[in-house]
Amino acid sequence: MRLVVGLGNPGPAYEANRHNVGFMVVEELEGELVAGFGGLYGEVSIEGRDVALLMPMTFMNRSGDSVVAAMDTLGLAPEEVLVVHDELDLSLGTLKLKRGGGTGGHNGLKSIVHACGDPGFDRLRVGIGRPVEGSIVDWVLSDFDESDGAALDDVLEDATRAVRAVVANGTRHAMNAVNARDRD
Numbered sequence: 001m002r003l004v005v006g007l008g009n010p011g012p013a014y015e016a017n018r019h020n021v022g023f024m025v026v027e028e029l030e031g032e033l034v035a036g037f038g039g040l041y042g043e044v045s046i047e048g049r050d051v052a053l054l055m056p057m058t059f060m061n062r063s064g065d066s067v068v069a070a071m072d073t074l075g076l077a078p079e080e081v082l083v084v085h086d087e088l089d090l091s092l093g094t095l096k097l098k099r100g101g102g103t104g105g106h107n108g109l110k111s112i113v114h115a116c117g118d119p120g121f122d123r124l125r126v127g128i129g130r131p132v133e134g135s136i137v138d139w140v141l142s143d144f145d146e147s148d149g150a151a152l153d154d155v156l157e158d159a160t161r162a163v164r165a166v167v168a169n170g171t172r173h174a175m176n177a178v179n180a181r182d183r184d
Contacts, residue, residue, distance in 0.1 A: 002167055003052045003076050004029070005067055007085040007108040009141075010057040016143040018128040021155075022084040022108075023055050025126065028160040037073065038066035047168035061107040064115025071116065081121040082166055083112060084159065086140060090127025093151050095162055097124050097178040099171050122171050124178075126159055 006026030007019075014020055026033075031042035031053045039056040052074060056066030071081060079099065085108055090096060100120045103109035113119045131139035144152050158181075165174035 001050045001052055001074060001076065001080070003054060003067075003070055003074060003081045004163055004167075005054045005056070005063075005070075005081060005083045005112075007060060007063055007083060008055060009059050014141070017141050018144060019060065019086050019140040021086045021126045021128060021159075024156055025084045025124070025159045025163065026053050026055050028156050029053055029163065037070040039070075041070065046164050049167050051167055056108075061111055063108040064111035064113070067112050068115040078116055078118040078120040079122070079171075082124060082163065082171075083109065083121055084124045084126060084163065085109065086128045087125035088128060088130050088136065088140070090125060091129045092127050092148060093155050093158075094127035095124060095155065095159055095178055095181075096127075097122065097162060097166070097171065097175045099123075099175075122166065124159060124162055124166075126155060 004026060006022035008023030009019060029044060031044040033040035033042040033053060037054060038058050039054050042053045044051050044053060054066065054070050056063040058066050085106060099122050103113060162174060162178045165177055
């Protein structure tokens with residue numbers, strides 16, 4: 001089994017925020033999610049493999065609590081976890097897949113690394129770009145705007161395809177396909 005975690009903040013006020021793109025990707029995987037592990041949890045089959053889906057409802061900076069609860073109960077190691085999250089350093093439409101690494105200041109990743117004590121989980125970084133002006137916090141907590149509409153639809157489709165590739169073919173193989181694609 002693999003655990004796919006979409007990061008975001010709970011509640012309708014945050015639903016369309018850039019910071020919630022991880023939630024949006026998990027929702028595209030069309031699993032039926034119910035309360036569990038401090039979040040919304042469900043299981044789906046992708047390419048004949050069992051996949052657990054999780055959207056922590058603990059707010060971004062406490063995501064690790066929910067993720068570790070699921071990992072412990074499901075008996076999963078960090079390398080069996082794929083975290084889908086927003087990435088300021090990539091433009092909208094760009095995806096990058098990697099295993100392990102730093103947190104880049106992302107509070108959700110910091111929380112997961114701290115809670116599980118291991119940065120070795122996979123990350124699907126979904127570009128949201130940086131603001132031209134104004135604060136980073138205001139940017140990530142703002143909604144995608146109308147001009148982002150078509151690009152957002154495409155990136156959600158591409159991100160869902162990337163998750164499916166990780167499940168079907170493994171991270172290393174999926175990295176070659178996802179990271180080689182030029183989206184700029």
